[in-house]
Amino acid sequence: MGFVRGLKCRECAKTYPVEALYVCEFCFGSLEVDYDYEAIKKVISHKRIESGPNTLWRYRDLLPIDGEPTVGFYSGFTPLVKATRLADELGVRELYIKDDSVCHPTLSFKDRVVAVALSKARELGFDTVACASTGNLANAVSAHGAWAGFKRYIFIPHDLEQAKIVGTLVYAPNLITVRGNYDDVNRLCSEIAAKYHWGFVNINLRPYYAEGSKTFGFEVAEQLGWKTPDHLVCPAASGSLLVKIWKGFKEFEKLGLIGSVKTKLHCAQAQGCSPISDSILNKTDIKPVKPKTIAKSLAIGNPADGYYAKDAVSASKGSAAVVNDAEIVEGIQLLAQAEGIFTETAGGVTVASAKKLIEQGKIGKNDSVVIAITGNGLKTQEAIQGSLGQALEIGPHLKSFEEKVLAEASR
């Protein structure tokens, strides 16, 4: 038994039934899940959550399904790593990595949203699910959809990283590469979704799908001992994750699960695709761009939740950063070498942005900071291959070891 009353337009508050709808037919505003918070407040507690499964479904009272979850039984509840060495490196007192690079089963935060979207797709009676993806979502819909027995149509730009293609095809979905960038793929999928009755997780199922991202924020708050950090640095593509982390924090506050939220949310984007960060830093409207960055999972030039992300950053009194390709590569290596965590390019953007925000004094040296790491470095190896050290090759005998390895070490 769930607590969803229906869908509600974020702009004009018109209400809609629980169906595969995503946009208000009157003002084109975003439809949001409308919960009965009074009823939730009567049942929810730290104890109830803590006695739930070690997955995102421990927050089920705040997720938009009516029956039992049917997908994602092992997803979410990823480690919040206390990053002491990186804290020293960046010059900040208290630093944590929320590490979705190890989210089950496809190693990105998209396993959260897909767990919710496919559970909802089943409730709504879909047998075919689909998505427009920059790669991580393609992996997640393909994998979870295989497990749950859905027919799957996955649409991606034609130039994605090899590992994201292999990590999709292995689950044998229908994979369609589109000659164009992600924004082209997204427009095409919006048109397909308008014509064919499929469950597009990030189009007509988007109100439900996006709620899954709240669990990233819920976990941060719970794992910090039921409080939120002074700062959270979040990468942005469509901006949805940032919006939902903020929503999650505010829901916990409203339900009395945490005290008043004082977290500043900071938006991290890559140079070459920074429409949201630019609008925050320059106090302008969101201007769409043609993406050009190695951070392909963030390469959305026309971000759906751009305005809402900007609003969330502003409500939290946070800021934004933009980092270039070299800083992204450096960010990936910094995190790997300080904390042993190998993140993808999006994570490089986030680490480099955190570094910049600390240097600029936008994050205070005595504050607590969480860096949102959303994906795994094994998927974007191309981006750093040219900037790593080389392996040392030796013969299979002691002499070669001594001559080459020890000699090298003593230099």
Added chain:
Amino acid sequence: MPITVRIPSPLQKLTQDKSEVSVSATTIGGCIQDLEKNYPGIKARICDEQGNIRRFVNIFLNEEDIRFLKKEQTSVKDGDEVSIVPAIAGG
């Protein structure tokens, strides 16, 4: 050959459930005016009170976002395809 406009689901009630309609015009702004002539009420959905295209509506001319062209002043010619697409999708 007239200009084809693809209508998103939220507006199809106004176009008698048609997902594609024809208009004649010389600019994107003109297309919206012509749509309004045939399907009264549609302009108010696409544009705000000031007559600007709503921020949650994206319009494409032959696959290109008109914000990369000349917005409402973008020229159109016979045979062109215009798409009206809700902005809240993807990611």
